[in-house]
Amino acid sequence: MSITDQVIAIIAEQALLEPSDVTLDSTPESLGIDSLGLVESIFAIEEAFDINVPFNANDPTSSDFDISTVATIIAGIERLKAEQA
Amino acid sequence: MKRVVITGAGTINALGHSVDATLAAMREGVCGIGQLVFRDVERLQIQIGGQVRGFEAEGRYNRQQMSLYDRFTQFTLAAAREAIEQSGLVFSGELAAKSGVVLGTAGGGVSTWDDNYRAVYEEGKNRVHPFVVPKLMNNAAASHVSMEWNLKGPSFTVSTACASSNHAMAQAFSMVRSGMAPAMVTGGSESMLCFGGVKAWEGLRVMSRDACRPFSANRNGMVQGEGAGIFVFEEYEHARARGADILCEVAGFAMSSDASDIVMPSKAGAARAMAGALQDAGISGDAVGYINAHGTGTAANDKTECAAVADVFGPHADNLMISSTKSMHGHLIGGTGAVELLACIMALRDGVIAPTIGYQEPDPECALDVVPNEARDAKVDVALSNAFAFGGMNAVIALRRV
Numbered sequence: 001m002s003i004t005d006q007v008i009a010i011i012a013e014q015a016l017l018e019p020s021d022v023t024l025d026s027t028p029e030s031l032g033i034d035s036l037g038l039v040e041s042i043f044a045i046e047e048a049f050d051i052n053v054p055f056n057a058n059d060p061t062s063s064d065f066d067i068s069t070v071a072t073i074i075a076g077i078e079r080l081k082a083e084q085a
Numbered sequence: 086m087k088r089v090v091i092t093g094a095g096t097i098n099a100l101g102h103s104v105d106a107t108l109a110a111m112r113e114g115v116c117g118i119g120q121l122v123f124r125d126v127e128r129l130q131i132q133i134g135g136q137v138r139g140f141e142a143e144g145r146y147n148r149q150q151m152s153l154y155d156r157f158t159q160f161t162l163a164a165a166r167e168a169i170e171q172s173g174l175v176f177s178g179e180l181a182a183k184s185g186v187v188l189g190t191a192g193g194g195v196s197t198w199d200d201n202y203r204a205v206y207e208e209g210k211n212r213v214h215p216f217v218v219p220k221l222m223n224n225a226a227a228s229h230v231s232m233e234w235n236l237k238g239p240s241f242t243v244s245t246a247c248a249s250s251n252h253a254m255a256q257a258f259s260m261v262r263s264g265m266a267p268a269m270v271t272g273g274s275e276s277m278l279c280f281g282g283v284k285a286w287e288g289l290r291v292m293s294r295d296a297c298r299p300f301s302a303n304r305n306g307m308v309q310g311e312g313a314g315i316f317v318f319e320e321y322e323h324a325r326a327r328g329a330d331i332l333c334e335v336a337g338f339a340m341s342s343d344a345s346d347i348v349m350p351s352k353a354g355a356a357r358a359m360a361g362a363l364q365d366a367g368i369s370g371d372a373v374g375y376i377n378a379h380g381t382g383t384a385a386n387d388k389t390e391c392a393a394v395a396d397v398f399g400p401h402a403d404n405l406m407i408s409s410t411k412s413m414h415g416h417l418i419g420g421t422g423a424v425e426l427l428a429c430i431m432a433l434r435d436g437v438i439a440p441t442i443g444y445q446e447p448d449p450e451c452a453l454d455v456v457p458n459e460a461r462d463a464k465v466d467v468a469l470s471n472a473f474a475f476g477g478m479n480a481v482i483a484l485r486r487v
Contacts, residue, residue, distance in 0.1 A: 058384040
């Protein structure tokens with residue numbers, strides 16, 4: 001499964017939606033994911049990709065890991081994987 | 086209904102090993118938060134906390150006691166000794182039979198759980214010490230206090246996360262006010278600063294990596310602390326008859342439940358608890374000079390708490406002072422309200438308001454007088470101590486100068 005498919009699967013599960021309902025420009029808010037759901041999604045992403053995502057729920061926009069859309073989350077994961085390699 | 090006063094106080098926390106040392110540090114705006122020191126700390130992303138330093142259990146407690154006293158019990162006993170000695174009470178006869186101990190803790194013997202899970206899971210041992218259960222149980226500290234000082238009345242432990250000790254003190258207050266007990270030992274303690282205790286908090290992504298900056302626009306989360314705060318609550322006439330030194334009066338309390346979210350705070354729930362405490366004490370909002378805030382330094386708590394204060398106090402919200410001493414001693418979780426009650430006593434008795442240190446940038450959503458960075462002299466007649474727990478359970482205590 002590609003990174004995109006994995007991320008969409010994780011986010012769809014969190015949002016209680018079908019993966020087909022999640023698009024690259026979906027935002028956590030548009031999918032109904034609240035702050036707890038966001039923290040759980042980040043955890044699931046870290047587990048799936050064996051990375052550490054710099055994320056502080058007090059200020060979600062402070063780190064350079066951009067969680068505003070599914071596409072930016074995927075880009076952030078790709079960057080973290082590349083840094084790891 | 087009886088009046089209730091505080092005739093003894095004791096503490097141990099990151100700012101000091103006594104009430105005098107702690108209040109001196111609060112007056113000076115000392116930060117007790119620093120690099121954590123314990124096994125496997127290098128595997129944590131969050132490595133700061135308000136850790137108690139220079140507290141050696143060895144020498145203080147004997148070998149048999151050590152096998153029964155988790156660190157949270159050790160802290161409790163040290164603080165209880167200071168409080169009870171200050172009160173001058175000796176519990177015997179009728180006084181002993183009716184007086185008890187009600188304490189708060191969220192986690193109880195967390196490091197005992199941690200050490201023994203490590204032994205069986207990581208080290209593969211198949212045997213643990215016979216006293217693991219009586220050492221880690223949440224009521225262990227209260228039980229040891231009852232045994233040490235012969236307290237034979239109503240005794241138990243309250244666990245409501247970050248409001249545990251305020252809920253506990255509210256119970257003790259009710260018992261003295263109703264006449265059920267002439268005196269109660271109360272407060273709370275916590276000792277979660279071990280690998281598992283910090284790792285669990287780290288998971289929630291609300292912890293700061295650098296500092297606790299309540300109400301500051303650039304705040305980025307909470308910082309854990311540890312320790313204990315213990316008090317003697319005594320019926321006013323009982324205290325006066327024996328010429329006891331009265332630190333302040335406990336005037337009222339209220340508890341409320343948000344009934345909404347497991348972690349996000351509610352303005353309405355916090356406001357109902359503050360308004361309820363004033364109503365219970367028969368005090369008008371305008372009389373309140375100081376609020377010791379819950380003030381965790383998280384984005385969510387601080388703006389919600391300030392909005393609740395504005396709702397309850399109206400225009401007077403701009404006149405009163407509100408500070409969070411968690412900026413100095415960290416968040417003691419189940420013990421936090423007890424240590425923070427000391428700041429209320431200092432305000433009422435000494436006329437010194439503890440500051441909110443680490444304050445760097447005003448936040449329009451926290452536009453109250455948060456006593457930034459430096460303590461202030463002010464005469465205060467009434468103080469509130471707020472505690473708003475995860476799970477939406479709130480407890481606020483109202484105190485009055487005597």
